[in-house]
Amino acid sequence: MSAPKTLFDKIWEAHVVDEDDDGTCVIFIDRHLVHEVTSPQAFDGLRDNGRKVRRPDLTLAVADHNVPTSDRSQGIEDDESRIQVETLDANCAEFGLQLFGMGDIRQGICHVIGPEQGFTLPGTTLVCGDSHTATHGAFGSLAFGIGTSEVEHVLATQTMIQKKGKNMRVTVDGELPPGCTAKDMILAIIGKIGTAGGTGCVIEFAGEAVRNLSMEGRMTMCNMTIEGGARAGLIAPDEKTFQYLMGKPMAPKAGAWEQAVAYWKTLVSDEGAHYDIEVTLDAADIVPQVTWGTSPEDTVPITASVPDPATESDPNRRAKMERSLEYMDLKAGTPMQEIKIDRMFIGSCTNSRIEDLRAAAEVAKGRKVADTVDAMVVPGSGLVKEQAEAEGLDKIFIEAGFDWREPGCSMCLAMNADKLVPGERCASTSNRNFEGRQGPGGRTHLVSPAMAAAAAIAGHLIDVRDLADLANSD
């Protein structure tokens, strides 16, 4: 009998095309998502060397980072953004790639549309020139974010060169308390392991609390694996995964479907498989999370206060904390719930799916956004938007004073027209609170969709579990 294997071991081994003596592997890539920001130089490279795309049929392209989330009938105003999107269009035409253009209902954030189309499948390797590719791990797909040189490598050869990473498992036992979501869980995990905690590893998420998550919740968790420094996140596929994928446009069709599911069911870690690193959390201890600093590891329970750098013994870390507090204009000891916000953003590949919008709408229903807050809701794709509108969520948001917008990356990163102005403070459902991430000088607090909506209504960060006390403003 062979040694017990982890889910990562199994998928990895099934994709090794060649292995050198030193462990450097050529790995076959089953799925490749391409977007406008990290691909132009890769296509140039192909052209310069007279190379073709080896497997256009395994490649799907979409413009997401630069697209406007307001009225699109006039095209993109910013010249540089427009050129990037037009370059993607031209490259896809030249190399014969399928593209969801700006006018396509299926357009959206690459990590939202992959699963939505059934392009993302269990047991596959999937790459994209974007660090949040880890999202697709929610389906038991080994998904890596790669740079532009690697994008070119994958386009040309349908493989990538990598050494196998380490196995890490994060187990969350028990049940999440009410008011807590997948976002709170992953923020708590990153707070615990640190932003370099998963460096060199593929993290498998396991345990009852993970199993109990919806596919959307699992995507939120895997999405932020990169903020814990890991190469990829993985969750073993199960009935929920199969249910989600059944009938999706690019998923296997009847006949092949049964065969696929039979294979997918083997994609679980064997009893006794070895993990290089194991971390365990109790879901019952998780409290809604919020970040105070400029790294996703700078997270605290909403019930806590801004931490004090004086308590940090490592001088480099203390310096980083002091710098963060200065940038965020926060004083140590301030209760998180007293921090006033100017903007609120619900969106990004972390939290822009239908379940996220439902959670936010539930909070928004019958309430009003504070006068001092500008709040925007940006669905992750055209199809999410359509579904939300079919459920009447758009009306709830609009009546409550939220701005309801067109799909795209939007204010997750300041590449399009949506951005913070210097000094503005935002409660955001995105994944990065880096300095300037949402606009130069902008200040970001990462939270779940429900927490973001609650903050927009209260005008300051607030514990969503106390919402009953929040007077309806009607």
Next chain:
Amino acid sequence: MDKFTTLTAVAAPMPMVNVDTDMIIPARFLKTIKRTGLGKSLFYTLRFDADGNERPDFVLNKPAYRKAEVLIAGNNFGCGSSREHAPWALQDFGIRCVIAPDFADIFYNNSFKNGILLIKLPEEQVAKLNEAAERGANATITVDLEAQEITSPDGEVIKFEVDAFKKHCLLNGLDDIGLTMQKDDKITAHEEKLKATQPWL
């Protein structure tokens, strides 16, 4: 890709931890379809104030370090995004080597593909090099990739580890796409196998 063999240069001390890719190059500078000319945006917010004036206290703005080709950095350098614009900006600015206790994975790969050597050393050794770098332009360090050795300004020789394949590519300035294409028969065989076992793909 540019070759990397040996380098003798000024090293700039930058001990900040978790320097992320948005710090290395903010998102608004990614709106380019070229890989050149990004050096002027390197560390933009750290280097320039809101009016675009240089911040005199930022290390690469100090006269001693303006021509630095080596960075002595803090833990987890390059965390965050997969943007290859980060190594493109470093390279365009003239940085050919970064030494730190650890790097984020994607940034690590991206840098080697652009002729930048990243060296991981134990924390104490990085701290010592950082101290040496504090002495400014009078303190140059030498990096010899073939021998896998750093010579500090005091003449101390420090050995470092590097992945054999990455070293080979860097020493010879090799394009790894060409290397992989030589394995075409193996890739084709894998594709054939997939067709038989997982026809839905």
